[in-house]
Amino acid sequence: RKEVEQDPGPFNVPEGATVAFNCTYSNSASQSFFWYRQDCRKEPKLLMSVYSSGNEDGRFTAQLNRASQYISLLIRDSKLSDSATYLCVVNMEENYGQNFVFGPGTRLSVLP
Amino acid sequence: GAVVSQHPSWVICKSGTSVKIECRSLDFQATTMFWYRQFPKQSLMLMATSNEGSKATYEQGVEKDKFLINHASLTLSTLTVTSAHPEDSSFYICSARQGRNQPQHFGDGTRLSIL
DSSP states (O other): OOSEEEOOOOEEEETTOOEEEEEEESOTTOOEEEEEEEOTTSOEEEEEEEOTTOEEETTEEEEEETTTTEEEEEEOSOOGGGOEEEEEEEEOOGGGSOSEEEOOOEEEEEEO | OOOEEEEOSEEEEOTTOOEEEEEEESSSOOSEEEEEEEOTTSOOEEEEEEETTSOOEEOTTOOTTTEEEEEEETTEEEEEETTOOGGGOEEEEEEEESSTTSOOEEOOOEEEEEO
């Protein structure tokens, strides 16, 4: 089983739609979680950290479910500018040999 | 805050040339910096983890003599691709973080093309 898994998509949604991405991770001792977005041919940019109680930033809501070992990202009222690849990032324990693990990314296309 | 600068953005050079890429944290001290490589339509691949003042930790399959990493200060890490060949052409991205559970902040990336 891969350490961090995401549905690669692509998710093609119309403007204004609500879309949700899930990400699962294998190490139950993982400590911190993040969502990044990466535009084509650009570097990843931090979108938001994910806290145990869930957190919201404008149209974006992140949730963490430690029992089931998954995190989610919900985007409401999608904009054309939301089109990007969304990367789930899990900070795993040091003894796994790799601290920060990136998922393969989920591609989102918001259509006019 | 948390700005990471990477230089150069683009490099085009002949096969056999060595190429040096710099990664700087501009407004924070980075205890750890990371070097990634990304091929088109693929995920980021971690190449090595660099801690200030110590040797870099390379991921399996990454040649340490080919990809030399120096992390001489808390704000600067360099990656040198030695004797680059066309198969080394890729998008190289660095990132930096302040502490262990802090998010990574990425540089703009360096697009390397070896002819």
